[in-house]
Amino acid sequence: MFQFREEFECYLAKYLDKLPTVPLLKEAMEYSVLDGGKRIRPLLTFAGGQLSGANNQTLLPIAAAIEMIHCYSLVHDDLPAMDDDDFRRGKPSNHKAxxxxxxxxxxxxxLTEAFALLAHNHNFTAETKVExxxxxxxxxxxxxxxxGQFLDMxxxxxxxxxxxxxxxxxNKTGALIKASIMMGYIAGPNQSQESLQSLSTFAQKVGLMFQIxxxxxxxxxxSEILGKSAGKDAEQEKATYVNLLGIxxxxxxxxxxxxxxxALxxxxxTHADPLKALTLYVIERQN
Amino acid sequence: MFQFREEFECYLAKYLDKLPTVPLLKEAMEYSVLDGGKRIRPLLTFAGGQLSGANNQTLLPIAAAIEMIHCYSLVHDDLPAMDDDDFRRGKPSNHKAxxxxxxxxxxxxxLTEAFALLAHNHNFTAETKVExxxxxxxxxxxxxxxxGQFLDMxxxxxxxxxxxxxxxxxNKTGALIKASIMMGYIAGPNQSQESLQSLSTFAQKVGLMFQIxxxxxxxxxxSEILGKSAGKDAEQEKATYVNLLGIxxxxxxxxxxxxxxxALxxxxxTHADPLKALTLYVIERQN
Known part of the structure; x- marks a missing residue:
């Protein structure tokens, strides 16, 4: 898993670096992508892929597309008109920088390049790409x-x-976390309809655990440990599990x-060992 | 062409209406999509499709995806942090409404649903979808x-x-106008590499003419005739063909x-008749 994480950082950095666009736009994209996030979604893609025997090289573009979607959502979420957060991943948010x-x-x-990356990748058949x-x-x-964002707002x-x-x-967090696992799984050769179903239920539970x-x-x-503003939920009177149920x-x-x-x-x-380890991380993480 | 335009409006309205999402979000999406735009891009897709004998039913989802991308770009462009336009297509812009x-x-x-629409459509082979x-x-x-937006800014x-x-x-206008024509063309059965090339050059010129x-x-x-704020380019000292060359x-x-x-x-x-008519419209339109 550590090796995949390293390969992933390298893949993502190279992909963005090679994008033939305006240097300042690229720099601002890199600012919010190559910044030491926890990369939980890419690792879930890796772990999902292990269940169906997917090749790591095949999982890299999938993980990169998902992380780009995640990062876009953070950049827009932090905007003054949205959550108005000046601080993300331990540094000024994109609109502040x-x-x-x-x-x-x-x-x-x-957001757009995430779809472009998958559409242009040569690792997949057209059928898999479409899926x-x-x-x-x-x-x-x-x-x-x-x-989910809209409902939350x-x-x-x-x-x-x-x-x-x-x-x-x-919807807000669960859908993309579920997609991370499922997209990893369908990239491998050893799939079954039954496993897909129970994995989908598993993924939904992980998404909720992540949010709780x-x-x-x-x-x-x-805020120092989280790398983003802490205590914002109570301040904004947000609907959270803690506010609703107590800690x-x-x-x-x-x-x-x-x-x-x-149990699922x-x-x-043993193919599920990486997924078990990540599930444990999701509920025990401190940031 | 008029019939396609009617079918297009109907297709787009139905597609959005059926989206299983939050009613208020859907309403706000419809507000900026089903609002009597000129639909130049969808019509260019239709006209591009006529060159390769594409079926109209096949062209509808392509045209809808492109128009959704166009509409998203207008909604974001009008935001206060961007062009700060309160007025679009003859009514308050999305962030004002x-x-x-x-x-x-x-x-x-x-933006996301445009890709979703194409990925889920049943009219195409997986290979055509990917293209x-x-x-x-x-x-x-x-x-x-x-x-283009970034450079313009x-x-x-x-x-x-x-x-x-x-x-x-x-980039800003030309790329999507070109895509409109090319995506229509590749949806039809009678394609040739040579035609694709000259059509690409044609499309680029139409994009520039549109902007001029x-x-x-x-x-x-x-502003009344345009349905959006007129005279903004001079006011914002924008780089335009008129400012650079004179009218x-x-x-x-x-x-x-x-x-x-x-000439291209x-x-x-005669398969190019709809495209010729649209080109004439592009340079003679009054709004």
Whole structure:
């Protein structure tokens, strides 16, 4: 997994470096992509690929496309009109380092180039490319991540139920996390319909666990450790698991999801070891 | 062509209506898509398709994807941090009718759904889908439209040469106009490499002509006729053909491009009639 992470950083840096575009635009794109994020989604793609025997070289472009989508969403999310965050991954957010217009265009460019990267890649058959593009566009669009962002935006300052909160997060964070695992899985040769189904359920649970831990960290950690503004959820009266359940019950809920999730991995035997390790990381991470 | 335009409006409205997303997000997307734009790009796709004998039903999803990309670019372009335009297609721009956060998400959603629409469509083989997605993502991303936007943004208030201006517009407007024609063409069965090449040169000239007429209208027409703020180019000291060449020389240059463009259509005989009619419309339009 460490080796994949290194190969991934190298692949992504090279891909952006070779983009024949305006140097300043490229620099601003690189600023928000090559900046030491945790790379959880790319690693989930790697781990998903291990379940179906995917080749690591094949997983790199998939992981890069997903991370570019994730980074675009952070850049747009941080804009003053959205979450208004000046601080991301331990440094000024894109619109603070450059300006708002640049941040809007950087987000648009990363989003578009994620699809371009997959469409132009030579590792896949046309059929696999189309499947990958279907999953990625559905997960990140108006039926997935953007839907979640929109619901989240409108959930501020009004009470939501646990069910509504889960709908927000299944879309806002969960959809792309699920896509990361599924896209890795369908890139390998040893697929089955049954495994695809249970992996999909597993992935949904991981997405929720990820968000619960995010909420817990926002409430309990510091801006220095998180590399982004802590305590913003309470300040903005955001709907979070912590605000809705309290920290202790949120932690119990996460443990319950974890047990259910791990059980779904049993049929994959040792092929699921990287995915198990990542699941543990998701709930134990400190930033 | 009129029939295609009607079918197109119907297809696009139905597609958006069926999107299973949050009603208010969908409404805001529809606000900026189903609003009586000129639909030049969809019509160019239709006209491009006539050259290779493409089926109209096959051209509809292509035209819809391109128009969604065009509309997203207008929504983001109008934002206060970008061109700061309160008025578009004769009504308040998206961020005025809703708010900035909504307009950012509407743009992101339209961009993503354009790729989703093509990836999920059943009219094409996987190979054709990939070709369409390659052209669309390249034309609209950091190597095309966004590059043009970025260059344009940085060209304000400093002198540019005619060559630099053409680079801006070949990317900002030209890339997607060219893609509209080319994507229509590759959807039909009667393609040849030679025709593809001359059509590409033709499309580039049409893109420039479109922009020159845009600049002329901005300088000579009224906000009422244009349905957007007129006279903004001079006000913002923007680099335009009119500012650089004067109206008369700009018109002469457009006529020269027109003659060269029409000559490239000769081999297509009467199949090029819709494309000729549209080219005439591009340079004679009053809004």
């Amino acid at each position: 450059y300006d708002e217009a640049t941040a809007i265009l950087v987000g648009d460019a990363l 990958l593009l279907k999953i990625l566009s559905t997960a990140s669009g108006a039926l997935g991540m953007i839907k 409108h959930a501020e300052q009004k009470p939501v139920t646990l069910e509504e909160l889960e709908e927000i997060h299944n 831990q995010d909420d817990i960290l926002d409430a309990t950690s510091s 202790e019950t949120a932690q119990e809920y996460m443990q319950k999801l974890n047990t259910e999730a791990l 991995l049993t049929p994959f035997q | 809703y708010d900035e956060a909504t307009a950012i998400l509407v743009g992101d959603a339209l 369409l997605l390659k052209i669309l993502s390249t034309a609209s991303g950091a190597l095309g439209m966004i590059k 940085h060209a304000e208030q400093k002198p540019v040469t005619l060559e630099e201006l053409e680079e801006i517009h070949n 007429q845009d600049d002329i209208l901005d300088a000579t027409s009224s 008369e020389t700009a018109q002469e240059y457009m006529q020269k491009l027109n003659t060269e463009a029409l 259509l000769t081999p297509f005989q």
